[in-house]
Amino acid sequence: MEKKIYISCDMEGCAGVTSWEQTHYGHKGYDLALKEMTRETVAAVKACQQAGYQMTVKDGHEDGINLDPALLPAGTELIQGWDSSPEEMMAGISSDYAGAIHIGSH
Ligand SMILES: [Zn+2]
Numbered sequence: 001m002e003k004k005i006y007i008s009c010d011m012e013g014c015a016g017v018t019s020w021e022q023t024h025y026g027h028k029g030y031d032l033a034l035k036e037m038t039r040e041t042v043a044a045v046k047a048c049q050q051a052g053y054q055m056t057v058k059d060g061h062e063d064g065i066n067l068d069p070a071l072l073p074a075g076t077e078l079i080q081g082w083d084s085s086p087e088e089m090m091a092g093i094s095s096d097y098a099g100a101i102h103i104g105s106h
Contacts, residue, residue: 005053006097008089009041011061012106023061037061038071040103045073053098060089061104 011023014036022029045055056077059067064081072078085091093100 002096003053004097005048005055006090006093006100007041007044007048007055007057007103008060008100008105009037009057009067009103010089010105011037011066012104014040014104017104025062034066037104038067041067042071042073044101044103045076048101049073049075056092056097058089058091 011017011033012020014033016036017023017029017033019029021027022033024030041057045057048055054075054077055073056079057067057072058079059065059081064079067078067080069078079092082088083091087093090100
């Protein structure tokens with residue numbers, strides 16, 4: 001069985017995010033908040049990949065379409081948007097994963 005880790009990422013709990021204003025598209029501070037969410041997610045992905053894990057990332061903020069797939073390390077599976085899954089921010093999680101990481105949760 002492949003070694004897999006699942007990451008659910010959100011924005012509100014990321015470093016430097018201190019107001020709701022920063023978490024909405026086009027509002028003051030959104031671009032910086034997204035950069036931080038991306039940095040934290042990429043750091044976690046790289047660490048897990050170095051430990052030999054395949055990675056899945058669920059973009060769990062707002063409409064689930066924030067992360068730029070091109071900025072994620074090669075080989076990362078990205079789940080975007082919402083599919084009405086009962087797992088919502090953990091959509092796609094299963095017993096195939098060895099573990100889960102939450103980035104930016106609040
Ligand atoms: Zn959010």
